[in-house]
Amino acid sequence: MSGILPALSGPTADRLLLAALALAVAGLLLVISRRQPILLAAGYLGVMCFVPIWSGIAVGVYFQPQVLMGLLVLAVAVPRIRRLGGRLAAVDLLVVLLVVGCLAPLAVGTATLSSVVVAAVQYLGAYLVGRLLPSLVGWDRLLRLVLVVFSLLAVATLAENLTGTNPFLSFPGSPGLRALWDGIQIRGGVARAEGAFGHSIALGASLALALPLVLAAPVRAWVRVTAAAVMLGAVVVTYSRIGLVTAVLGVALSVLMARELTVRLRVLLVGAGAAVLAVTAPLLSRVFLAAGDEATNSAAYRADLLALVGEIDALGFSSSFSRGPDGSVRFDSFGSIDSALILHGLTYGWMPLLVVLVLLGAAVVAVALRRAAAPTIAIAAQVPALATVALITQYATLVWFVGGLAVWAQLARPPRPAEEPGDGWPGVPTTDDVPSDQRVGRIPSSLRRPLDTRVAGGRV
Structure with missing residues (x-):
């Protein structure tokens, strides 16, 4: 035992502790991200911006922290690629x-x-x-x-x-x-x-x-x-x-x-x-x-x-x-x-x-x-x-x-409306200025089809 303790001191102990912590965090993120993938994305960007590259792990070759987080993202995303609608392009x-x-x-x-x-x-x-x-x-x-x-x-x-x-x-x-x-x-x-x-x-x-x-x-x-x-x-x-x-x-x-x-x-x-x-x-x-x-x-x-x-x-x-x-x-x-x-x-x-x-x-x-x-x-x-x-x-x-x-x-090519809520000029009504009971999203279902028909026919 006395021979092991010196080996686990200094940089070696730091590396082992860092590796154990990284594995624990990776396992936790993997479990959570299956239901809340936004947390996985937050973890990826957070590590990218707030963890220096020297805090990575060497396994034959050195893996930077954000690279390890990227592999975790891929471990979650790749099995779902068919459901995500992924397709190859040129x-x-x-x-x-x-x-x-x-x-x-x-x-x-x-x-x-x-x-x-x-x-x-x-x-x-x-x-x-x-x-x-x-x-x-x-x-x-x-x-x-x-x-x-x-x-x-x-x-x-x-x-x-x-x-x-x-x-x-x-x-x-x-x-x-x-x-x-x-x-x-x-x-x-x-x-x-x-x-x-x-x-x-x-x-x-x-x-x-x-x-x-x-x-x-x-x-x-x-x-x-x-x-x-x-x-x-x-x-x-x-x-x-x-x-x-x-x-x-x-x-x-x-x-x-x-x-x-x-x-x-x-x-x-x-x-x-x-x-x-x-x-x-x-x-x-x-x-x-x-x-x-x-x-x-x-x-x-x-x-x-x-x-x-x-x-x-x-x-x-x-x-x-x-x-x-x-x-x-x-x-x-x-x-x-x-x-x-x-x-x-x-x-x-x-x-x-x-x-x-x-x-x-x-x-x-x-x-x-x-x-x-x-x-x-x-x-x-x-x-x-x-x-x-x-x-x-x-x-x-x-x-x-x-x-x-x-x-x-x-x-x-994700669509973007011409004006975001709150982006209009002062005095010009925006989505936020319309009372909730007058918004299209609140129109009763029984009235939606006649309204859509009138719009499609060019009479509105």
Whole structure:
């Protein structure tokens, strides 16, 4: 017994305790979610936003917490896929082709188990969760949940900035990943908010990615505008340039192209966005000026990465790939590839990269033709980030999850009334202004057929 106790101390005990807790929570959620799947969706988004990636579980390979929650969602959703009305579309086949292209190089030794798990479990798993979750819990309910969770994330981000305290740094987990991601970044002498995402860019880009979904939630206009304003403020305190760019782009595309937004809501959004930017502009200017040549040097580094494009092979790792004695990965002299698209090509080859570009191009075209649902707009607005930022921490999972939502929404094209309750202009009656005994839903069944006949005949 005395020999066992030392073995169960320190990091080992932490890992066992974390694994036991995760299994207990997973079992409980699995039982509850069969009757209340919305709780499963809340758990998935909650873990995504409020549990750092170092608090995962290693079983041969390392599984991040939100990836484990995604597998739990699939365990509930996949057996019900026939009842949910799931059907394959051409874009699903493209995603399958992409994953097959990422897996194939493993057979000839030009891939690693880690790279395969990332593509087949993290990316494909998140995509499938996005494809199935709306049918499992309902599209409108899911959008409301996204609004609540990401509004809480934004409030927590602002609280971190005001207090200078990040409570997520105390979460237990993998020592190696903690050492890699738990350092607070500084820009211009100011601490950047990171939340549970381990990196300010990942947090800023994730908030920006959620903004079009929040704006499409079927709630009152003032709730959506308030949530969007708080989220924009949270993006500001990450001091991430790409987070700010994609947030503004997401709101702008929503105002111009979204089907779900009323005219009044578009006007309110423009006003609220302008107010947030006006209030925060002096702070942003001061921080970025204090950062000096950081932005210029960062842009120059990303431009240098273009030299690696010519070294992308058809499938698998680029010939420029090397692994150091400490396990670090390099491509030529670059230890960090700050471009999800270039890194994807260097890791999986130009053939899988081509599929990714086709998928992104389809999203951009849908937006340009004004046929894009909210998650499609969100993905299109992230194109600048995907070109200049790597898919890191929870941001990687969130991108693929929203990609799955985009495919579901484009196929389902969920209807949205021209005006939501409470969205009308002052003095103009809305659904809420009509007495309950005068609403269509309260007309006695004996009178409904004559009323429907008159409407159909054009006499009303």
